[in-house]
Amino acid sequence: MIENQDNLENPENQDGGDDSRIVRINIEEQMKTAYIDYSMSVIVGRALPDVRDGLKPVHRRVLFGMKELGNGSNKPYKKSARIVGEVMGKYHPHGDASIYDTIVRLAQHWSMRYPMVDGQGNFGSVDGDMPAAMRYTEIRLQKIAEALLEDLDKDTVDFTLNFDDTLEEPTVLPTRIPNLLVNGAAGIAVGMATNIMPHNLSEVVDACVAVIDNRDLSIDDIIKHVKAPDFPTGGVIYGYEGVKQGFETGRGRVVVRGRINVETSKAGRERLVIYELPYQINKAVLHQKIAQLVNDKIIEGISDVRDESDRDGMRLVIDLKREAIANVVINQLFKYSELQTSYGINNVALVKGRPRILNIKELLTEFIDFRHEVVVRRTNFELREAEKRAHILAGYLIALDHLDEVISLIRNSRSPDEAKEGLITNFQLSEIQAKAILELRLQRLTGMERDKIREEYESIMKLIAHLKDILSNESLRFQIIKEELEDVKKRFGDERKTEIQYLASEMRIEDIIAEEDVVITISHLGYIKRTSAYDFRQQKRGGRGAIGGKTRDEDYIEHLFVASTHHTMLFFTEKGRCFWLKVYEIPEGEKQGKGRAIQNLINLPPEDKIRAIIDIKDLSDSEFINNHYILLCTQRGIIKKTLLEEFSRPRQNGVNAITINDGDRLLDVKLTDGSSEVMMALRSGRAIRFPEDAVRDTGRGAIGVRGIEVDNEHDEVVGMICAKKDDDAHTVLVVSERGFGKRTGIEEYRVTNRGGKGVKTINITEKTGRLIAIMNVTEKDDLMITCKSGITIRMAVRDVREAGRATQGVRLIRLDDNDSIAAIARLDEQEEQVDLVEEGMVQEAVIIDPETLSADDLAGETPADEEGEAEKDEPTTE
DSSP states (O other): OBOOHHHHHOGGGGGSSGGGGOOOBOHHHHHHHHHHHHHHHHIIIIISOBTTTOOOHHHHHHHHHHHHTTOOTTSOOEEHHHHHHHHHHHTOOSOHHHHHHHHHHHHOTTTOSSOSEEEESOOOOTTOOOOOOTTTOEEEEOHHHHHHHTTTTTTOSOEEEOTTSSSEEESSOOOSSOHHHHHOEEEEOSSOEEEEOOOOHHHHHHHHHHHHHOTTOOHHHHHTTSOSOOOTTOOEEEOSHHHHHHHHHSEEEEEEEOEEEEEEOTTSOEEEEEEEOOTTOOHHHHHHHHHHHHHTTSSOSEEEEEEOOBTTBOOEEEEEOTTOOHHHHHHHHHHHSTTEEEEEEEOEEEETTEEEEOOHHHHHHHHHHHHHHHHHHHHHHHHHHHHHHHHHHHHHHHHHHTHHHHHHHHHHOSSHHHHHHHHHHHHOOOHHHHHHHHTOOGGGGSHHHHHHHHHHHHHHHHHHHHHHHHHHOHHHHHHHHHHHHHHHHHHHOOOOOSEEEOOTTTOOHHHHSOOOEEEEEEETTSEEEEEEGGGSOEEOTTOOOEEOOOOOTTOOEEEEEEEETTSEEEEEETTSEEEEEEGGGSOBOOTTOOOEEGGGTSOOOTTOOEEEEEEESOTTOHHHHTSOEEEEEETTSEEEEEEGGGGOSOOTTOEEOOOOOTTOOEEEEEEEOSOOEEEEEETTSEEEEEEGGGSOBOOTTOOOEEOSOOOSTTOOEEEEEEEOTTOSSOEEEEEETTSEEEEEEGGGSOOOOTTSOOEEOSOOOTTTOSEEEEEEEOTTOEEEEEETTSEEEEEEGGGSOBOOTTSOOEESSOOOTTOOEEEEEEESSOOOOOOOOOTTTSOOOOOOOGGGSOHHHHHOOOOOOOTTHHHHHSOOOO
């Protein structure tokens, strides 16, 4: 305790003198209070940024002071000393060095991802050189900084008194840019610190828009937009786990490496060229450190280190000895020097005046909420101003409607006050309106000017209605925020500078495999490959086609399928087995190449072969796999349905999908949702249509039930389709082995029970050959037709005309006498034609002129004799 000893010993002295003013306090409590006050002053007033505009007070005051001084991006430069004096004298009562250091950092392109100050003169260098004194350098605002200050004069943010209560300064800037994430921040307060990494503006804007569209967006979804920090000096982020942890929790660790090229000199010696450094690394210090490591023999194999940097860019050159291995030296540099540096992510910022640790979603949400508040306040301000102007214009219109009386009243008034009172009394005007009329210039009374006043009034009333609509409609306000963010991205957005390099332990193959559609082909002898779908150009009906794969004389393309590289393929064999394979695991081959034996990719027995392929996007999606079915049919007309979930656990040796009877084999497999209609077609030209629910679902080991009756040993099922009920967009396409085909509406096939003989679907003749394929298509689809000779043609479905089910169709592709169609595949979306006519790669298309076709070719749609068809339509019970 602190107290006056004299007062304790001589109570009489307590009644007089200065000693009576001594107050007893507890020194421990006093120290606590004073230190807490000091701590909060440092935390709030100096070291930590505000989550809304991402600025500390000194940065905010510098930008505001430059705006107040008219130091905009389109104005001449002003001396830095003048800005420092302005900011120090009006808003920031601290040393001039702290203000100038702030200005210098805001102007350094290697310190700020998006510099806020446009500097002219010496502002230091990445080598750590000191900037010139403030009296020598000149500055002005960058355009992007003006986006932070935009709408400041529209009551968008609160103002507070400056240090001596003579001026006002903003408590936060109404920024249109998510500046805290974009430029980051670093600071050491009392008992806490912050270290927020800079990010790419385009990515952050995309993330903001995504969060506005879906407030429940997960952090994993946000990471798809904001991939990682993006440093102004570029470099390579080495490892992603710490970055992801920082996004999820607000705390993490990011490892950054410089970029190095390996060059070979004219003498044949290798050298390393460092052209990008980790963030905030001093190049001169790094140069000195590498030289020291060489002198201390910690790193061997280096003969010389020199700095060849110039105005064209950074170039720190390391010459290697002849026996040195470049990769070994590079790894030693990463290990022993600052060429690899780690940064601690610590996202601490002020939220409503209190320090908080924030994850990536909270940072974005706080900015979006602030932008919403700014838009509301700005709209309210503009509405007030518009209503004030509309009020005055309404007074003008009243005066113009009674112009002679108004002029007479003003002329006969003895004073302005009397004229004002007369206007208020006689024309029911407000005092503001009356004053405005008295101040109206005589030239506004001309006819043209009066029309302008009326037009302005109508325009401002529309503006008032629009502003009220904004205030009453939250979705419209968020749409405005999105539009302003997109404008910011368009004006200031750029590409990433920092590359992301995943570690082997955290890398997913899908992350490095480009997602694209590929054509998967499997030959009759079991060779498989994938080729980009763009390698096959679209041709007209009747073309000769292009070479889709070189095969042996006895081999031909049997299956052709289109899928995404990130999907999983389910392969079903003719003996009823199912195997799994990721699309990207299928070897990529040239269009003419035969591919790779499928036995090298999956454990397929030599006597078995692939009969059907199913493309699944994600086998881990429980909702999807428990609501979809695998529908299987055999050549002898057996059909079976099994839940997709039973095929969701891949096994190296495959699983049994269906039990096949002797003399039968699996023919086709479809993925359904359980509510489709099934059609099965026979080689003899008959087809049946029945509802899918007529087939109950069974386990993988079941045999199945009869789908269509097969009359004799020479007939067999050629295909199966599953169509949605009442689907008018799809038609049934049938193709014969000699290249004839047609489309028919599914409604022409009446629904019957499964197990029947079916009805005629194509008129089979010697010219058409037997039926080879049936599929459901739309006019937006493309077809890829492969012949046994290896010729492939891609054509639009819309080029195949619709015809009745009992006709023979039209010629789709002209075949040689000894050739026939081997496989047909449907491309779900019609893709842009890509010409790849190159010597020895693609055979030129020969388009058939209708005038050169024979009468039989042109006829094409001769109705068949349907006598006796009624008997065939009758279903057969099992």
